[in-house]
Amino acid sequence: MVCRLQKDRNHAGGVGKIPTIMALCAMAGIVVLLMAAGCTEQQGTMATEENGAETLTVAVTILPQKQFVERIAGEHARVIVLVPPGASPHTHEPTPRQLEEISGASIYFKVGSGIDFERAWMDKLKGVNPRMTIVDSSRGIQLIAGDPDHDEETIADAHLSESEEESGTDPHIWLSPKNARIMVENTYLGLARADPVHAGEYRANADAYLKELDTLDADITREISRTQIRTIMVYHPAWSYFARDYDLVQIPIETDGKDPSPAGIENLIQQAKADNITVIFASPEYSTKSAKVIAEEIGGSVALVDPLEEDYLGNIRNVSAAFIQGGR
């Protein structure tokens, strides 16, 4: 840096001083190299002693991604979650404190499926920290197009342009373990690129986590095949990818984030009766009012399923058990 500055100055001032400047630069270069060698050694020692010097600051949108990053990077990463516990990625706005935190992040793993938080705030986050690398976790996932009422359509090319994101895709990709597998792989690639020194460790950790995901996936497939479950009725239609991957039909109660009309509720009651549904699934971040109305009418009950719990593996296991118990 010093050398470039001197060269520039020299370029403006004339050619006569070039040999002197070059000699100075060469000497400075050697000094810098020696210093760098010293620094590296020192940093290495510090990292092993205090475990802080080489920690990556990693930002993610939702809590399940925190588990993905932590299981791959372990102690080498500190994770900032932009949508905190209890908040919804459809409505959350970053706090001034979060914007301050994001300025120190070196990499951001976006969900990438067009979730409201990212559509609304990604540009602002990039503006706060232009040097931050953005990794799209959804790369390679077959996205479900349109609103969740039309979940049969899929987009062949999973990579979305801004305008396609605007037209709407179902953003809840993480809720299928098969998709989580792809997100974890993308997370590994981003972490390995950002911190190649630990890439081998990250690969081994990612493989161990992928193995657990595969076990979860196989268990769900087996459990579902043993039952008669075909249909799940859920308040917030977050489970379209889960339903697609395990051959279920998801019946959403809300439409566009709003409670259904009385006629809509009546229609849902008829559907629930026709499908012998006994449990209506609601989410902690939404009202359970209409779920309760429907459950009462069919003589069933309401169960809560959380799409955003940090313990991804444990949560998906519990949710699928609840679906299997309550679904028909």
Ligand code: ZN
């Ligand atoms: Zn949602």
